[in-house]
Amino acid sequence: MKVVLIGYMASGKSTIGRYLAQEMDMSFIDLDVYIEEKEEMTITDIFKTKGEIYFRYQEHFYLKELLAATNNIVIALGGGTPCYASNMQVINNSENTYSIYLKANVHTLVERLKNQRSKRPLVAELSDEKLQEYVAKHLFERNKYYNQASSILPIDNKSITEIVTELKVQLH
Template sequence: MKVVLVGYMASGKSSVGKALAEEMGLEFIDLDHYIEEQQQMTISDIFREKGEIFFRKLEHEMLHRVLSENEDIVLSTGGGTPCYGTNMGTILNQADHSIYLQLPVSSLVERIAKEKEERPLVRELTDDELAEFVGKHLFERRQFYTRSTYVLDCHEKSIERLVEEIKQELL
């Protein structure tokens, strides 16, 4: 079974993905970490040294590779992965299930604010700018995320509860 988790940054894709994979006895792959391992560079360095266009082409190639080469996985994507090129189509065509981890802007802002230093995209923003940025960005990206086969409301739910809800949907 191939399960792909999509959603905005800090929506819990990696945390939920790891717990879900463990619970279901599947391999867990974080696409951003996979890309970093393959390139021997951080995502930030790839963006800085080679540019976003290079990264997005690489990301598409790695997404296709991971989904083609693995039968039983839970894959967490980067927040922008489904929104570029034909990536969402690739996810829908090659995965058995795609799940959008949906959170309100206020929850995302609260989570992102706690880890701004680790997120180059928002590191320099004030808290007021962050809320506006996330709201606008999420509005643009939601059309891609909602193409997923399942939209999961994650607001005020524990990882354990989310894993249970996903399992009920998958089985």
């Protein structure tokens, strides 16, 4: 089985993915980290030197590579991955693959992002007010893609343990 976690930045895809993979005795791959290893540069540097179009092409290529070549894996996507190319179609048409949207509300995401700004170049310079506007706008735009997931799991006010337990129930 392949489990693909999707959702907005700071929704917990990587953290939850690691725990879920461990609990289910599966491998875990963060797509952004996989891309950085394959390209031998950071996502930020890829954007700076080769541009977003190149990045999105490579992201699509590596997503298809992972879905075709591996089994018993949990994959955490970047927040924008479902919104480009035909990535949601690729995921939903991939054999033995289950996608889950880790759905958090704007307030939850903003509170998490406030503490992670230094690690998040897209929001590092935004004031709290601008951060809320940014998240609300992008979440609204991306929901049509995120909602194409096999399953939607609201995660607001839940612990990692509660989320992973709910995911395991859905997957069995």
